[in-house]
Amino acid sequence: MTTSPSVSTIRPRDRDALIQALRGGVVPRAGIHHIQVGRFEEVRALLEDCRRIADGGSAFRVVIGEYGAGKTFFLSLVRQMALESKLVTVHADLTPGRRLHGTNGQGRALYSELAKNMATRTKPDGGALASVVEKFIATTREQSEQTGTPVETLIKQRLASLTELTNGYDFASVVASYWKGFDEGNEQLKQDALRWLRGEFTTKTEARTALGVRTIVDDDTVLEMLKVLARFTQLAGFSGMVVCIDEMVNIWKMHNTKAREANWERVLGLCNDALQGNASGIGFVLGGTPDVLMDQRRGMYSYQALQSRLAANSFAKEGVKDYTHPVVRLSALTNEDFYVLLQKLLLVHALGDAAKTVMPIDAGPRSFMEHCYSRIGEATFRTPRTTIKTFLDLLAVLEQNPDKTWNEFIEAIEVKRDDGGDLDKVPEAAADGDELTEFKL
Numbered sequence: 001m002t003t004s005p006s007v008s009t010i011r012p013r014d015r016d017a018l019i020q021a022l023r024g025g026v027v028p029r030a031g032i033h034h035i036q037v038g039r040f041e042e043v044r045a046l047l048e049d050c051r052r053i054a055d056g057g058s059a060f061r062v063v064i065g066e067y068g069a070g071k072t073f074f075l076s077l078v079r080q081m082a083l084e085s086k087l088v089t090v091h092a093d094l095t096p097g098r099r100l101h102g103t104n105g106q107g108r109a110l111y112s113e114l115a116k117n118m119a120t121r122t123k124p125d126g127g128a129l130a131s132v133v134e135k136f137i138a139t140t141r142e143q144s145e146q147t148g149t150p151v152e153t154l155i156k157q158r159l160a161s162l163t164e165l166t167n168g169y170d171f172a173s174v175v176a177s178y179w180k181g182f183d184e185g186n187e188q189l190k191q192d193a194l195r196w197l198r199g200e201f202t203t204k205t206e207a208r209t210a211l212g213v214r215t216i217v218d219d220d221t222v223l224e225m226l227k228v229l230a231r232f233t234q235l236a237g238f239s240g241m242v243v244c245i246d247e248m249v250n251i252w253k254m255h256n257t258k259a260r261e262a263n264w265e266r267v268l269g270l271c272n273d274a275l276q277g278n279a280s281g282i283g284f285v286l287g288g289t290p291d292v293l294m295d296q297r298r299g300m301y302s303y304q305a306l307q308s309r310l311a312a313n314s315f316a317k318e319g320v321k322d323y324t325h326p327v328v329r330l331s332a333l334t335n336e337d338f339y340v341l342l343q344k345l346l347l348v349h350a351l352g353d354a355a356k357t358v359m360p361i362d363a364g365p366r367s368f369m370e371h372c373y374s375r376i377g378e379a380t381f382r383t384p385r386t387t388i389k390t391f392l393d394l395l396a397v398l399e400q401n402p403d404k405t406w407n408e409f410i411e412a413i414e415v416k417r418d419d420g421g422d423l424d425k426v427p428e429a430a431a432d433g434d435e436l437t438e439f440k441l
């Protein structure tokens with residue numbers, strides 16, 4: 001006899017947001033711990049990474065899974081764990097206009113998106129950069145009051161270690177400008193400083209006029225800036241920073257060999273910095289499909305140096321896993337995981353109250369799964385997004401039609417195969433690699 005899962009009480013508003021996101025086919029922004037199933041070893045490994053980063057170490061992981069395997073969900077879990085470990089997180093999806101390397105602002109655009117999405121435990125939804133800067137300023141002021149040293153001098157002293165990093169000198173001087181703006185009630189100066197830190201200046205002239213600095217974040221300094229940012233979060237009192245980049249498939253998709261290789265070279269840079277200990281207090285977690293890693297023609301394996309770092313541990317075979325390896329492979333959720341997931345969804349729908357579910361907690365999800373399986377077979381579990389959506393649609397209908405019985409409805413459900421991840425249907429990128437169609441996996 002299996003025991004049914006329990007779900008902690010959830011507020012109606014949070015439940016609605018969670019269910020709405022899942023019905024819309026996206027991973028919810030908050031509350032995913034209510035529905036998480038499986039992945040215990042993977043979670044443990046990444047939790048260990050968070051600890052190492054918080055300890056001044058570094059981490060690099062590539063999360064690989066087929067369409068619907070749960071990469072985006074897992075990255076979200078990682079961010080949540082990171083925030084709980086007092087780390088700051090930044091995350092972004094790659095798109096044709098946002099890449100690790102570009103010659104036309106794509107690198108800067110990626111940095112900007114990451115910086116915009118900066119999150120802390122108290123600001124889990126992003127937009128936390130300003131509060132991190134404020135926190136740094138606040139602790140500097142306290143120190144200034146205790147020691148009598150002027151704030152400007154202390155800022156310089158405290159940020160001295162940044163200046164050994166590329167862009168670090170200007171970074172420090174922009175933070176000083178933020179303080180100046182704060183001290184003098186100059187809102188514009190504060191805003192300009194934040195714009196610079198978020199990589200939103202597009203020309204050096206503009207940045208120089210506004211802030212007197214000579215550099216801006218550009219396509220060539222993205223990684224360096226991320227390292228500066230991570231160091232800064234530590235100086236502001238956090239434990240370090242985790243960088244999550246999803247939809248790596250956008251690099252695999254690039255047609256132009258040189259441009260694509262330039263991006264893999266950047267990935268190699270992240271990998272080397274993290275694994276050789278050149279970076280401290282920072283971790284990178286990248287999400288992509290198996291092709292992104294293993295395709296010899298366009299994937300990470302097409303770039304020799306990356307292949308040698310990411311090649312599978314030859315001892316790790318079917319049933320033998322190595323969770324210390326930089327590549328984390330997410331296999332499809334098992335039938336049992338999926339069953340528990342549906343039970344959790346049913347409970348979340350009932351606000352955590354097992355006595356109020358709209359169908360029996362055991363028989364309901366089971367019949368639903370059997371029905372799906374009879375229609376689309378094992379794709380039910382391989383591409384969970386539509387199955388989850390259908391299940392939630394069913395719960396909504398049951399709730400609104402209490403006079404009907406649940407099994408009547410199940411028989412009538414139309415189950416569609418989810419082929420949203422069929423890569424062959426995505427048009428090839430234009431020859432210059434720039435007019436790429438964005439697509440999500």
Ligand SMILES: Nc1ncnc2c1ncn2[C@@H]1O[C@H](COP(=O)(O)OP(=O)(O)O)[C@@H](O)[C@H]1O
Binds near residue numbers: 022067388441
């Ligand atoms: N471990 C998990 N526990 C609960 N639900 C999950 C889990 N992994 C994935 N899901 C759900 O499965 C669906 C597909 O996951 P997603 O992360 O979007 O896949 P991918 O990014 O690999 O295509 C989403 O609705 C997500 O909420």
Ligand SMILES: [Mg+2]
Binds near residue numbers: 071072246
């Ligand atoms: Mg995804």
